[in-house]
Amino acid sequence: MVPNITEDDRGRRGFLKMAGATTTIGAGSMLAGCASSNSGSQGNGDGNGDGPKTAANTQTESTGEIQPGGTLTVAMQSDYDTLHPHKIPGTTGTTIAENIGNALVKATPKGEVKPDLAREMPTVSNDGKQYTFKLRKGVKFHPPYERELTADDVVENWRNILDPDYGAYGLSTYKGTLTGENVTPKETVQKTGKYEVTFNLTEPFAPFLIKQAKMSAFGWFNIVPMEAVEEHGKDFGTPKTGIWSTGPFIYQADKSTAGSKYVLEKNPNYFKEGEGGQLPYLDKLVFQISPESTTRTSSLKSGQIDIDESAAATSIKDLKNREKTHVVSKPSSAKMSQWVNRRNYEPFTKTKVRKALMHAANRKAIVETKFRGYAAIAHSPLPPWHWAYDKDAAVTYENDTKKAKQLLKEAGESSFSFTCEPTNQPKFIDVAKILQQNYKKIGIDMSIKPASKGTTWQPLVGGWDDKSVPPKSWHSMIENYTWGFSADDFTYATFHSEQPFNYTYYSNEKADKAMEKARKTRDRKKRKEHYATAQKLITDDMPKPFLVWNNVSHAFRSRVNNFDVYPTAYMLFENVWVSQN
Numbered sequence: 001m002v003p004n005i006t007e008d009d010r011g012r013r014g015f016l017k018m019a020g021a022t023t024t025i026g027a028g029s030m031l032a033g034c035a036s037s038n039s040g041s042q043g044n045g046d047g048n049g050d051g052p053k054t055a056a057n058t059q060t061e062s063t064g065e066i067q068p069g070g071t072l073t074v075a076m077q078s079d080y081d082t083l084h085p086h087k088i089p090g091t092t093g094t095t096i097a098e099n100i101g102n103a104l105v106k107a108t109p110k111g112e113v114k115p116d117l118a119r120e121m122p123t124v125s126n127d128g129k130q131y132t133f134k135l136r137k138g139v140k141f142h143p144p145y146e147r148e149l150t151a152d153d154v155v156e157n158w159r160n161i162l163d164p165d166y167g168a169y170g171l172s173t174y175k176g177t178l179t180g181e182n183v184t185p186k187e188t189v190q191k192t193g194k195y196e197v198t199f200n201l202t203e204p205f206a207p208f209l210i211k212q213a214k215m216s217a218f219g220w221f222n223i224v225p226m227e228a229v230e231e232h233g234k235d236f237g238t239p240k241t242g243i244w245s246t247g248p249f250i251y252q253a254d255k256s257t258a259g260s261k262y263v264l265e266k267n268p269n270y271f272k273e274g275e276g277g278q279l280p281y282l283d284k285l286v287f288q289i290s291p292e293s294t295t296r297t298s299s300l301k302s303g304q305i306d307i308d309e310s311a312a313a314t315s316i317k318d319l320k321n322r323e324k325t326h327v328v329s330k331p332s333s334a335k336m337s338q339w340v341n342r343r344n345y346e347p348f349t350k351t352k353v354r355k356a357l358m359h360a361a362n363r364k365a366i367v368e369t370k371f372r373g374y375a376a377i378a379h380s381p382l383p384p385w386h387w388a389y390d391k392d393a394a395v396t397y398e399n400d401t402k403k404a405k406q407l408l409k410e411a412g413e414s415s416f417s418f419t420c421e422p423t424n425q426p427k428f429i430d431v432a433k434i435l436q437q438n439y440k441k442i443g444i445d446m447s448i449k450p451a452s453k454g455t456t457w458q459p460l461v462g463g464w465d466d467k468s469v470p471p472k473s474w475h476s477m478i479e480n481y482t483w484g485f486s487a488d489d490f491t492y493a494t495f496h497s498e499q500p501f502n503y504t505y506y507s508n509e510k511a512d513k514a515m516e517k518a519r520k521t522r523d524r525k526k527r528k529e530h531y532a533t534a535q536k537l538i539t540d541d542m543p544k545p546f547l548v549w550n551n552v553s554h555a556f557r558s559r560v561n562n563f564d565v566y567p568t569a570y571m572l573f574e575n576v577w578v579s580q581n
Contacts, residue, residue, distance in 0.1 A: 064579070065276075066274075066275060066276030066277075066281060066561075066577050067276075067281075067577055067578070067579060067580050068276060068277070068278075068281045068282075068283075068577065069281070069282070069283050069580065070282060070283060070284075070577075070578045070580055071282070071283060071284040071285070071286060071578075072282050072284070072285050072286070072306050072307070072560070072573060072576060072578055073286045073288055073304070073305045073306050073307070074285070074286065074287050074288065074305065074306065074307040074309060074571065075288050075289075075290040075296045075299060075300070075305045075307065075308050075309060076092045076095070076287055076288065076289055076290065076309045077092070077290070077291055077293075077296075077309055077310050078090070078091075078092050078289070078291065079092065079258075079259050079289050080092040080093035080096065081093060082237035082238065083096055083097045083100070083237040083238075083242060083243045083251070084097075084229075084236055084237030084243060085097045085101055085218075085219040085220060085221075085222035085224060085243065085245070086157075086160070086161055086166070086167075086168040086169065086170065086220055086221075086222075086224075087167060087168060087169055087237070088169070088218050088219050088220065089169070089218075091309075091482075091568075091569050091570065092287070092289075093219075094218045094219050094570050095287075095309075095569075095570050095571050096251075096262055096264070096287055097219040097222065097243065097245075098214060098215055098219050098222070098247075098570055098571075098572055099247060099248060099249045099264060099285060099571075099572060099573055099574070100142075100242075100243055100244075100245050100247045100249055100250070100251055100264065101214070101219060101222035101223065101224065101243070101245030101246060101247045102116045102117045102139075102214060102222060102223060102245065102246045102247050103116050103117065103212060103213060103214040103217075103219075103221045103222050103223065104116060104117050104118045104122075104133050104154065104197075104212065104221070104223075105118060105121075105122075105209055105212065105213045105214070106213055106214040106215055107210065107213040107214065107215045107216035107484070107485055107566075108215075108564075109564045109565060109566050109567075111210070111216075111485040113209045113210055113213050116213075116214050117135055117136060117139060117149065117154070117223060117246065118133045118134065118135060118136070119134055119135060119136045119137075120134060122134075122209075127204065128201075128204035128205075128206075128522050129200065129201045129202070129203065129204055130198060130199065130200055130201070131198070131199045131201070131208060131209075132192065132196065132197070132198045132199075133154075133196065133197045133198075133199075134193075134195060134196050135149070135150070135151060135154065135195040135196065135197065136195075136271060137195055138271060139246050139271045140246065140269050140271075141224075141225045141244055141245065141246055142244040142245060142246070142250045142267060143250075145225040145227060145228055145244050146269075147225075149223065149246055150194055150195060151191040151192070151193060151194055151195055151196055151197045152191060153223055153225065153226070154191075154197045154223055155189055155190065155191045155197060156226050157221075157223045157224065157226065158178075158185065158189045158197075158221075159185045159186070159189055160226065160229075161220070161221065162174065162178055162179040162185040162188075162189070163179075163185070168220065169218065169220050170212070170217065170218075170220035170221055172499075172500060173211050173212070173217075173220075174205075176202065176203075177201045177202050177203060177205045177208075178199065178201060178202075180202075183202055187200065188200045188201065188202070203520060204520050204521075204522060205519060205520065206488070206518070206519055206520065206521060206522050206527060207486040207487070207488040207489075207519060210484070210485050210486045211484070211486050211488065211489070213484075213485075215566060215568065215570050215572055216484035216485045216486070216568065217484055218484075222245055222247075223245065223246065224243060224244060224245050225244055225245075228243070228244045238258075239253070239256055239257075239258035239259075239262065240253055240258070241253060242256070246270075246271070247267065247270070247574070248266070248267055248270045248272070248279055248280040248573070248574035249264035249265060249266060249267055249280060249282075249285050249573070249574075250264060250265055250266075250267050251263075251264055252264065252265055259289060260288070260289055261286055261287065261288045261289065262286070262287040263284065263285075263286050263287075264284070264285040264286075264287075265283065265284050265285075266280055266282060266283050266284070267280070270574075272574065274574075274575050276577065279574050279575060280573065280574045280575070280576075281575070281576065281577035282573060282576060282577065282578065285573055288305060290305075293310070293311075293312040293315070294312075296308040296309075296310075296311075296555075297311070297312065297315045297319070297555075300319070300325055300555055300556075300557065301319075301322070301325065303324075303557065305557075306556060306557045306559065306560050306578065307554060307555070307556040307557070307560060307563070307571070308554070308555040308556070309554065309569070309571070310552075310553060310554075310569075311327050311329075311553040311554065311555035313370070313371050313372040313373075313374045313551075313553070314372065315555075316329065316372065316374065316553060316555070317372075319555050323558070324557055324558045324559075325555060325556070325557060325558065326555070326556055326557075326558060327553060327554070327555045327556075328553070328554050328556075328563075328565045329374050329551045329552070329553040329554075330551065330552055330565050330567060331376060331383060331384065331385045331549060331551065331552075331567060332383070332482070332549060332550050332551055332552040332567045332568070332569060333383060333482055333483050333484060333485070333490075333567045333568050334480045334481070334482040334549065334550045334552070334569070335378050335383070335480065335481055335482075335546065335547070335548070335549050335550070336378075336427075336428070336431065336478065336479070336480050336547045336548050336549075336550060337378070337478070337479070337480075337481060337544050337545060337546050337547055338357070338420070338435065338476060338477070338478050338544060338545040338547060339460065339476060339477050339478075339479065339503060339504065339544050340354065340357075340475065340476045340544055340545070341470050341472070341474055341475055341476065342354065342504060342505070342506070342543055342544070343463075343467070343469075343470060343505045344467075344468070344470060344471065344472045345418070345472055345474075345475050347411075347413050347416045347418065348418075348475070348476075350411045350412075350413065351541060351542065352407045352408070352410050352411035353407070353408065353411045353413055354542045354543070354544070354545065355397065355407050355542055356404040356405075356407040356408045356411070356442065357404070357439065357444075357545045358397035358404075358542055358545050358546075359397050359398070359399065359400045359401070359403045359404035359407065360399075360401060360404040360438045360439055360441065360442045360444070361397075361399065361435055361438050361439075361545060361547065362399045362434065362438050363377045363378075363399065363547055363548060364377065364399065365434060366431055366434055366547065366548055367548055369434070370427065370430050370431055370434065371548065371550070371551065374551040374553055375548040375549060375550050375551055376548060376549045376551075377548055377549075378546035378547055378548055378549050379391065379394045379396045379397075379539070379546065380393075380394040380535050380539060380546075381490050381491050381494060381495060381534075381535060381538055381539075381546075382487060382490045382491065382531070382535065383490070383549050383567075384549070385567070386487060386490070387487070387524065387528065388487035388490075388491075388518075388527065388528050388531040389535075390528065390531065390532040390535055392532075393531075393532035393533070393535045393536045394535045394536065394539045395536060395539040395540045395542075396539070397542075399438075401441050401442055404442045405442050405443070408442060408443065408444075414443060415443035415444065415445075416444060416445075417444070417445035417446070417447070418444070418445075418446055418447075418475040418476055419446070419447045419448075419449050419475045419476065420432055420435075420436075420446050420447070420448055420449070420475065420476040420477060420478060421449050421450065421451045421455070421456055421474075421475075421476065421477040422448065422450055422451075422456070422477060422478035422479070423450070423451065423452070423453050423456045423477070423478070423479050424450040424451060424452055428450075428478045428479065429448065429450050431478055431547065431548075432446075432448045432478050433448065435478075436448060446476075451477075453479075456477045456479060457477075457479070457503075459471060459474040460503040461503070463505060464498050464500075464502075464505070469505075478547070480550065481494070482568070482569075483568075484568050485567070485568075487518070487527070487531055488515075488518070488519050491515050491518070491531060491534050491535075491538075492515040492516070492518070492519055495508075495511065495515070495534070495538050495543065496511075496512050496515050496516075497509075497512050504543035504544045506538070506541065506543035508537050508538070508541060510533070510537055511533075511534050511537040511538055511541075514530045514531070514533040514534040514537070515530070515531075515534050517530045518530035518531050518534070552565060552566070552567060552568075552569045554571070558579075559578045559579040560576065560578055561576065561577050561578065561579065562575045562576050562577060563576050
């Protein structure tokens with residue numbers, strides 16, 4: 001499920017390609033490191049209970065009558081690798097692709113699941129194993145593939161997504177329920193009418209809908225005309241080619257410049273209407289790549305851009321106090337952690353050593369100094385705003401130098417040294433420097449060696465079958481890991497044995513069983529009990545030091561209306577309009 005508010009770079013993209021080649025990518029990841037704040041979201045998830053629980057004010061107010069037309073310019077921190085929705089690794093690509101395409105269902109900023117290409121919520125069998133979707137009629141793909149979308153397209157897309165040779169990142173999301181050993185997509189994904197598709201799961205899967213919802217799953221399940229994929233091959237999704245789908249905006253390859261700006265124009269045949277009539281309201285949507293936060297801030301103040309994807313914490317107060325600029329900062333699904341080599345570097349193989357690091361870390365200081373309060377201390381695998389979060393179940397670690405020293409002594413490691421390789425971005429380097437001073441107080445010498453994202457992640461990839469991963473020579477790194485709305489992503493996908501995104505290589509049989517029960521249990525109250533068990537076990541083992549939940553902080557001009565803020569940091573503009581005067 002994380003990309004940026006994660007400020008990707010080319011090295012990270014290369015890593016992701018490599019990761020895709022060595023393992024099946026799951027429903028979320030380090031891919032999208034977002035930024036969001038300290039109060040949360042209220043929703044009903046997928047009807048089975050898998051979305052967040054609270055979400056304060058998540059939308060800008062409209063001022064006056066809706067005014068169709070105009071151009072909206074959005075500044076993004078990083079470039080993208082591909083717009084191919086089934087293979088997107090990060091926030092920038094996801095945000096652009098989500099404005100071009102649609103999935104069967106869509107997540108609201110509150111985590112509720114609503115129909116998208118489906119004309120209503122699916123019919124679900126009593127045993128929770130069969131989902132039948134009735135599709136909207138008259139939905140058309142973008143020119144030149146301008147034909148009606150039918151059940152055949154949904155089935156073809158899904159069967160490709162579930163085919164290991166296709167290379168879709170969402171494959172492992174439904175491994176064991178729609179595909180896998182003795183399970184074939186030809187049996188589990190079926191056309192049951194011209195405008196009807198039925199999914200036959202091998203077992204109940206509570207997060208079935210939320211994990212495929214638009215604006216929740218990296219766009220991995222958006223529907224595209226497969227003839228376009230076949231025609232363009234590897235060029236499908238590149239800046240020079242773009243993608244085609246059914247969404248509110250159409251990619252303009254001839255007006256876009258790789259690494260600089262990407263232009264989308266209104267789809268005049270979009271199938272949705274809003275309060276102001278035909279959607280989208282905007283004529284043009286421009287994504288401008290602007291890595292430097294100071295440049296984005298000055299461009300916002302001068303009116304050169306309308307939205308800054310990620311406002312720097314140091315500039316938020318100033319932007320809030322200006323007449324023509326605003327900032328909305330909300331809790332996100334992005335957690336910053338310190339990965340340590342708990343598998344092959346002896347000090348970190350000891351649980352008490354990892355716990356000592358937790359007690360030594362002054363995370364309150366990190367929140368207050370580095371993030372100016374626009375973050376929250378991470379106590380659990382789940383964010384505080386999530387319905388499955390249980391503050392009483394999680395084992396918490398207060399900043400206590402004396403206790404940290406005692407734990408080190410009990411572990412037989414009164415002092416040692418190691419190298420930390422934070423991703424070469426200010427937020428990670430600055431946090432590393434704070435931790436360096438914290439650890440020094442308990443006799444641990446941590447040297448800091450910043451690296452590109454590709455270098456940072458590479459030692460951790462693909463090692464369930466190779467016990468030498470990560471290598472003993474690699475010690476630690478600091479990065480973000482971002483998911484969507486699903487409790488299953490924060491727990492099962494990240495900490496269950498053998499899962500491809502479990503980069504701590506953590507394995508606990510009791511925790512595994514609790515997470516397995518949770519994903520098969522449709523009743524939210526009972527699911528929360530299973531997640532409480534998992535949270536207690538994981539935080540007691542502390543596979544990696546949890547640091548903070550970042551905030552998603554979008555800054556925008558006052559002329560922007562109906563702008564929703566998602567904890568995932570993705571942005572959708574089908575309902576946004578700009579004041580023309």
